[in-house]
Amino acid sequence: MASPSRGRGGAGGDPGVESPPQRKEIYTYDAPWTVFSLAWSNRIEQSSQFRLAIGSYIEQYNNTVQILKTRYQLQPNSEYPTMQIYSACEIEHPYPCTKILWSPEGGHKGPGAPGPSAGNFGGRDLLATTGDYLRLWSVADDETAGNGALSHKREALLINNNRNSEYCSPLTSFDWNEYDPSMIVTSSIDTTCTVWDVRRQVVKTQVIAHDKEVFDLAFSRGTDVFASVGADGSVRLFDLRSLEHSTIIFETPKLEPLLRLEWNKQDPNYLATFKVDSQSTIVLDIRVPCQPVTVLGGHAGCVNAVAWAPHSSCHVCTAADDGHALIWDLSQMSKRPVEDPILAYNAEGEVNNLVWSASQPDWVSIAFADKLQILRV
Numbered sequence: 001m002a003s004p005s006r007g008r009g010g011a012g013g014d015p016g017v018e019s020p021p022q023r024k025e026i027y028t029y030d031a032p033w034t035v036f037s038l039a040w041s042n043r044i045e046q047s048s049q050f051r052l053a054i055g056s057y058i059e060q061y062n063n064t065v066q067i068l069k070t071r072y073q074l075q076p077n078s079e080y081p082t083m084q085i086y087s088a089c090e091i092e093h094p095y096p097c098t099k100i101l102w103s104p105e106g107g108h109k110g111p112g113a114p115g116p117s118a119g120n121f122g123g124r125d126l127l128a129t130t131g132d133y134l135r136l137w138s139v140a141d142d143e144t145a146g147n148g149a150l151s152h153k154r155e156a157l158l159i160n161n162n163r164n165s166e167y168c169s170p171l172t173s174f175d176w177n178e179y180d181p182s183m184i185v186t187s188s189i190d191t192t193c194t195v196w197d198v199r200r201q202v203v204k205t206q207v208i209a210h211d212k213e214v215f216d217l218a219f220s221r222g223t224d225v226f227a228s229v230g231a232d233g234s235v236r237l238f239d240l241r242s243l244e245h246s247t248i249i250f251e252t253p254k255l256e257p258l259l260r261l262e263w264n265k266q267d268p269n270y271l272a273t274f275k276v277d278s279q280s281t282i283v284l285d286i287r288v289p290c291q292p293v294t295v296l297g298g299h300a301g302c303v304n305a306v307a308w309a310p311h312s313s314c315h316v317c318t319a320a321d322d323g324h325a326l327i328w329d330l331s332q333m334s335k336r337p338v339e340d341p342i343l344a345y346n347a348e349g350e351v352n353n354l355v356w357s358a359s360q361p362d363w364v365s366i367a368f369a370d371k372l373q374i375l376r377v
Contacts, residue, residue: 025083025374025375025376026373026374026375026376027070027083027084027085027373027374028085028371028372028373028374029054029068029085029086029371029372029373029374030370030371031054031056031066031370031371031372032370033056033057033058033064033370034056034057034058034352034369034370035054035055035056035057035352035353035367035368035369035370035371035372036055036056036057036096036097036352036353036367037053037054037055037096037097037098037099037100037129037353038052038053038054038055038100038353038355038365038367038372039052039053039099039100039101039102039127039355040052040102040355040357040358040359040360040363040365041053041102041125041127041359042102042103042104042105042358042359043102043125043359044359045069049070049083049360050068050069050070050085050357050360050363050374051067051068051069051088051125052067052068052365052372052374053065053066053067053068053100053102053127054066054068054100054367054372055093055096055097055100055129056093056096056097057096057352058096061094061095062092062094063092063093063094063095063096063097063131064090064091064092064093065090065091065093065097065100065129065137066087066089066090066091067087067088067089067090067091067139067150067152068085068086068087068088068372069085069086069088069148069150070083070084070085070086071083071084071086071148072084085372085374086148088148088149088150089139089142089149089150089151089152091137091152093129093131093135094131094132095131095132095170096131097129097130097131098130098131098170098171098172098173099129099130099173099174100127100128100129101127101128101174101175101176102125102126102127102128103125103126103127103128103176103181104176104177104178104181105126105181124138124139124140124153125138125139125140126138126155127139128174128176128184128198130171130172130173130174130186131170131171132168132170132171133157133158133159133168133171134157134158134171134174134184134186134196135154135156135157135158136154136155136156136158136198137152137153137154137155138152138153138155139151139152139153140153156198156201158196158198158201169188169189169190169192170188170189171186171187171188172187172188172189172213172214172215172216173186173187173214173215173216173217174186174187174217175217175218175219175226176219177219177223178219178221178265179221179222179223180223182197182198182199182200183195183196183197183198183204183223184196184198185217185219185226187209187214187215187216187217187228187230188213188214189213189214190213191208191209191210191211191212191213191214191230192206192207192208192209192214193206193207193209193214193217193226193228193238194206195240205240205243207238207243207246209228209230209236209238209246210228210230210231210232210234210236211230211232211234212230212231212232212257213230213231214228214229214230214231215229215230215231215257215258215259215260216228216229216230216258216259216260216261217229217261218261218262218263218271219263220263220268221263221265221268222268223240224239224240224241225237225238225239225240226238226240227249227261227263227271228261229258229259229260229261229273230257230258231257232255232257233251233252233254233255233256233257233258233275234248234250234251234252234255234258235248235249235250235251235258235261235271235273235284236248236249237249237286247289248289249271249284249286249289249290250273250282250284250289250290250292251290252275256275256276256278257275257276258273258274258275258276259273259274259275259276260273260274260304260305260306261273262306262307262308262316263308264308264313264316265308265310266308266309266310266311266312266313267313267314268286269285269286269287270283270284270285270286270293270308270313270330271283271284271286272284272306272308272316273306274303274306274318276302277302278302278303279297279299279300279301279302279303279320280295280296280297280299280303281295281296281303281306281316281318282295283295283296283316283330283333293333293334294330294333294337294338296316296318296326296328296338297339298318298324298326298328298340298341299318299320299321299322299324299326300320300322300324301320301321301322301323301324301350302320302321303318303319303320304319304320304321304350304351304352304353304354305318305319305351305352305353305354305355306318306319306354307354307355307356307364308356309327309356309361310356310357310358310361311361314329314330314331315327315328315329315330316328316330317354317356317364317377318354319351319353319354319366320350320351321350321351322350323346323347323348323349323350323351323368324344324345324346324347324351325344325345325347325351325354325364325366325375326341326343326344326345327341327342327343327344327377328341328342329342343377345366345375347366347368347373348368348369348371349368349369349371350368350369351366351367351368352367352368353366353367354366354367362376362377363375363376363377364377
């Protein structure tokens, strides 16, 4: 990865401004609060190289989601323009977002794209957030404000009508199906996973997924299979065609809680997860249940995030409280232990979150303290 020095411009931006040669780059955005949740838009824009959403972590009711864009500005005595990240839109959000995702369609439906056009809200870019409820938002260019600003609109507030309780159970995470963008699955502390049809804004089905709180879930490639992890220390596999049963493919030895789960979309035989307050990441092969195929160390602090490379089946990135983001090559993991990462980046604080851009796989974003950083890898 890049060194900690700030990089100069890159591809995209103003077509009338010459871009510098590609090189290792880092760009930093300073937020007015601690950054926790983040997501890359799948939409490709001409006016901005990137569009991201970041969510605040403030221990009170009023929180914020910012939509960030980039622009190039020519600095005095500089040969090339410098890319700057700015807030194009702010959304008031109750409680901190546990997760943000943009529509897999990127707000438009390309030729031959699978699934219904749930992401196309009149050309607006659709995103979803979880916290107390599942919310859908759309953003679009703000023609009146100009200057690259965006306007936002809340499209839906989706509340699971659990008639057994007068309270809502907070949602811990969700995933948006890439092959059927009308489908979102949410996880909750009430032990359930709920499948939503976001186009019709109704619950399709709900399952009691774990014995304790469900902390995270992820779809496999396709529309039918997802996996979840939770406080009971298990990884469970679900098939939407047959929800009467689930398959436990892994349990931690002492049933320690598992916090996050990421599915390898290039090779769906592999999952990555990690325990609460653990310095290592567990890689699982669903064809060989119960036993990790490898365990990635390398961190001197608790792991907080893991992301598979969207364009490679054997690369994964982990980030932790030690301030390190590490990229690992797993191509030989079936033959020998994976002991060292192939790339390392040292942030200036504990890394809270990490997302690898699916639409622009040369870029990874990390969040630490009140900063978002975009790294070219």
